[in-house]
Amino acid sequence: MYDVIGIWAGAFFTLAIYSFLYKENPIYRLAEHLVVGISLGYGIAVTYSNVLKPRLIDPVNSGGHWILVIPGLMGFLYITRFFPRISWLSRYPIALLMGTSMGVAFPLTMKAAVLRQLESAIIPLYREGMSWDVVLGSVIMLLGTLAALIYFFFSKPHKGPFFGFGSRIGIWVIMLGFGATFGFTVMGRISLLIGRVQFLLSDWLHLIK
Amino acid sequence: MKRTVPLLIVLVGGILMMVQYFIPHQVSQSIFNYYTDWAPIVSSFALILGIGSLTRVHAHKIRRKADNWQYSWAVLIPLYLMPVLGLIWPKSMGGGMDAPSIFHFMYMYIQIPIQATMFSLLAFYIASAAFRAFRAKSALATVLLLAAVVVMLGQVPIGELLGSWFPKLGLWILRYPNLAAKRAIMLGVGFGMLATNLKIIFGVERNWLGGVGK
Amino acid sequence: MSAVSIWERMLNIDRRWIFLGIGIVSVVPFFLRFGLPVVTTDEVESIYNYVDSLGSEDAIFVSFDFAPGTQAENMPMAVAVIRHAFHNHVPVFMTASFPIHQTMMISAIDYVLNPQTEGFYQNVPFGEWERIREKGITDRDEIVAAWEAEGNELPDGALGWAFEGRDYALLGFAPVFNLVILGMTNSIETQYPQDINGNPTGEMPMLHEHKSLREVDMVLTCSGSGVCVWWVTFAREKIGLPVAFGVTAVMATDYYPYIQTGQVLGQMGGLRGAAEYEVMLEENGITPSTDKAFTGMDVQSAAHILIILFIIIGNIAYFAGGFHKKRLLKGGR
Numbered sequence: 001m002y003d004v005i006g007i008w009a010g011a012f013f014t015l016a017i018y019s020f021l022y023k024e025n026p027i028y029r030l031a032e033h034l035v036v037g038i039s040l041g042y043g044i045a046v047t048y049s050n051v052l053k054p055r056l057i058d059p060v061n062s063g064g065h066w067i068l069v070i071p072g073l074m075g076f077l078y079i080t081r082f083f084p085r086i087s088w089l090s091r092y093p094i095a096l097l098m099g100t101s102m103g104v105a106f107p108l109t110m111k112a113a114v115l116r117q118l119e120s121a122i123i124p125l126y127r128e129g130m131s132w133d134v135v136l137g138s139v140i141m142l143l144g145t146l147a148a149l150i151y152f153f154f155s156k157p158h159k160g161p162f163f164g165f166g167s168r169i170g171i172w173v174i175m176l177g178f179g180a181t182f183g184f185t186v187m188g189r190i191s192l193l194i195g196r197v198q199f200l201l202s203d204w205l206h207l208i209k
Numbered sequence: 210m211k212r213t214v215p216l217l218i219v220l221v222g223g224i225l226m227m228v229q230y231f232i233p234h235q236v237s238q239s240i241f242n243y244y245t246d247w248a249p250i251v252s253s254f255a256l257i258l259g260i261g262s263l264t265r266v267h268a269h270k271i272r273r274k275a276d277n278w279q280y281s282w283a284v285l286i287p288l289y290l291m292p293v294l295g296l297i298w299p300k301s302m303g304g305g306m307d308a309p310s311i312f313h314f315m316y317m318y319i320q321i322p323i324q325a326t327m328f329s330l331l332a333f334y335i336a337s338a339a340f341r342a343f344r345a346k347s348a349l350a351t352v353l354l355l356a357a358v359v360v361m362l363g364q365v366p367i368g369e370l371l372g373s374w375f376p377k378l379g380l381w382i383l384r385y386p387n388l389a390a391k392r393a394i395m396l397g398v399g400f401g402m403l404a405t406n407l408k409i410i411f412g413v414e415r416n417w418l419g420g421v422g423k
Numbered sequence: 424m425s426a427v428s429i430w431e432r433m434l435n436i437d438r439r440w441i442f443l444g445i446g447i448v449s450v451v452p453f454f455l456r457f458g459l460p461v462v463t464t465d466e467v468e469s470i471y472n473y474v475d476s477l478g479s480e481d482a483i484f485v486s487f488d489f490a491p492g493t494q495a496e497n498m499p500m501a502v503a504v505i506r507h508a509f510h511n512h513v514p515v516f517m518t519a520s521f522p523i524h525q526t527m528m529i530s531a532i533d534y535v536l537n538p539q540t541e542g543f544y545q546n547v548p549f550g551e552w553e554r555i556r557e558k559g560i561t562d563r564d565e566i567v568a569a570w571e572a573e574g575n576e577l578p579d580g581a582l583g584w585a586f587e588g589r590d591y592a593l594l595g596f597a598p599v600f601n602l603v604i605l606g607m608t609n610s611i612e613t614q615y616p617q618d619i620n621g622n623p624t625g626e627m628p629m630l631h632e633h634k635s636l637r638e639v640d641m642v643l644t645c646s647g648s649g650v651c652v653w654w655v656t657f658a659r660e661k662i663g664l665p666v667a668f669g670v671t672a673v674m675a676t677d678y679y680p681y682i683q684t685g686q687v688l689g690q691m692g693g694l695r696g697a698a699e700y701e702v703m704l705e706e707n708g709i710t711p712s713t714d715k716a717f718t719g720m721d722v723q724s725a726a727h728i729l730i731i732l733f734i735i736i737g738n739i740a741y742f743a744g745g746f747h748k749k750r751l752l753k754g755g756r
Binding site for chain 1: 394
């Protein structure tokens with residue numbers, strides 16, 4: 001019974017949102033606001049039960065883990081944000097997380113997004129047994145990356161045989177990439193609609209399996 | 210105290226974490242372990258900022274009776290009701306976080322359908338945009354459109370029926386020219402992130418300090 | 424009426440007609456059921472083959488890094504891989520990178536364990552098999568034997584048992600998830616002393632055998648945001664953990680560089696990627712039938728054709744009406 005009522009509620013809100021396609025209306029606006037409140041409210045409950053309770057409150061209450069009071073107090077400083085006279089104290093936890101996050105991320109980002117990419121950009125363009133489309137692809141991959149990088153390099157005017165020609169090739173490669181993204185975007189948006197139609201036709205109306 | 214100490218914390222914290230990566234000594238490892246253990250606890254409290262600012266914005270709207278102020282109650286009531294229902298309300302009266310409960314009902318049957326449906330509206334708008342805005346106005350725009358059409362057909366089963374070269378060409382575009390473009394962007398973003406990291410660590414970028422208590 | 428005004432009227436058509444067209448093509452194919460075949464690609468096969476090579480001594484993570492907004496795409500991927508892992512008795516740790524992502528994790532496991540799902544797994548909650556754990560039985564086959572010796576029978580239609588704490592652990596959400604990933608490279612239990620049901624993770628057999636991400640064999644990040652990159656940056660690059668991507672179609676094209684470098688072992692891109700995985704599960708007898716992603720592919724085909732028609736008609740009207748060289752088209756643009 002609980003599930004049935006739930007699915008009817010879900011169907012009601014699904015149709016309420018779709019009514020927006022015809023015209024903006026109060027139910028749509030209500031749903032739009034509800035989603036913000038529920039989402040953050042859910043976040044509070046889950047953060048308490050998943051993190052604060054098992055990792056701070058329970059260990060401290062059971063004794064022996066008093067050291068956890070330090071991150072607890074540090075976190076508490078966020079609250080000072082609402083008291084203008086001492087709001088600068090909220091910068092302390094922000095600074096701690098900001099600085100350390102940046103430091104931790106630096107070498108790993110360097111590896112993941114830069115070094116590995118540079119390393120793999122240069123690959124054997126031809127090996128025995130490679131089909132022509134793979135060879136062509138590999139050439140395009142290498143030269144295309146270089147050309148697209150030239151296109152994004154704005155410190156030099158895009159003129160002359162290297163920067164001029166390179167950036168012109170670069171924009172073509174970028175357009176092919178954006179075209180692929182565009183095709184995938186259409187696909188993704190349709191998939192989201194499919195999900196809702198499946199909910200309505202299957203879970204709610206039981207018209208399809 | 211107000212600006213220098215936070216900047217110092219960022220500098221020391223940033224350098225410390227960078228160094229521990231390159232020098233995996235027992236001491237640096239133990240500092241790192243404390244850090245990864247404590248950081249989620251500290252950042253949990255950041256939620257308070259979200260609650261505070263959302264409450265302020267909507268309470269202000271209600272007080273001022275701004276346009277559509279009534280809907281602000283639809284934000285504030287669940288915002289405070291959800292934690293009460295999930296954590297405090299007695300189970301015998303529909304409390305608790307597991308099904309069946311009001312808390313579970315709210316997220317499973319209200320939140321999820323609304324959010325999923327809102328995103329799915331984009332399917333309709335992208336169809337409308339396809340008709341009204343996607344024009345082959347220039348050679349470059351034509352290449353973009355053609356690549357999109359090939360990829361779109363290549364990704365669905367019907368493309369295979371129309372011609373097996375659709376999926377093949379679609380995959381080829383994805384694996385080579387698309388990869389080249391995305392790698393260039395990835396490198397650009399990667400360098401940008403690294404530069405921003407360093408700027409924040411060394412105090413060049415200070416926007417995060419905000420304007421309070423200068 | 425001049426020709427131009429016909430084109431102009433066409434281009435300024437009330438967009439609700441276009442909405443109606445999309446609405447119709449997204450419903451009708453569900454009833455006609457063409458069941459067009461989905462051909463699998465290397466990007467998805469590599470994930471399938473990798474998971475298939477794992478056994479009960481291994482373990483994987485499925486990270487729920489998406490919100491309800493993209494569940495239509497990401498959910499079938501997570502469900503497919505969880506079912507594959509359950510079939511091979513590979514323990515599955517489940518995490519969520521944001522609070523609302525935890526709702527997706529709960530939905531996914533509810534679906535896999537729901538007796539109304541075709542080919543479900545019968546859930547055995549952590550508390551219910553405490554006696555067996557107390558006897559010190561840790562081997563999965565022995566756990567099943569001991570459980571069935573207690574008089575428990577696998578219900579009709581169930582594909583197997585799913586022991587909470589041995590076959591799956593619902594770790595859930597923890598904040599600053601990039602740091603949580605880093606923390607888990609050292610200890611999973613420190614980051615998650617309890618699961619979302621309040622069960623102590625330290626008492627779970629799967630955590631005894633897999634204490635940190637270093638002892639885990641793969642993570643599938645089902646992602647609707649950039650969180651999937653965190654797994655590459657903080658787990659793959661730090662400890663070499665194999666990462667598989669299950670990402671929305673919108674994001675999929677961005678991550679081809681990671682596939683080529685080998686930083687990502689494979690990628691399911693959008694509903695199509697999930698459909699491919701479902702096809703392989705069915706073909707290999709791991710699930711009795713394909714699921715929602717495959718069923719949705721007929722609609723996907725029809726909708727793509729319609730949208731391509733919209734692009735073609737829109738362009739014909741635009742050029743035939745001479746709008747490319749004349750004044751701007753009024754309205755509708």
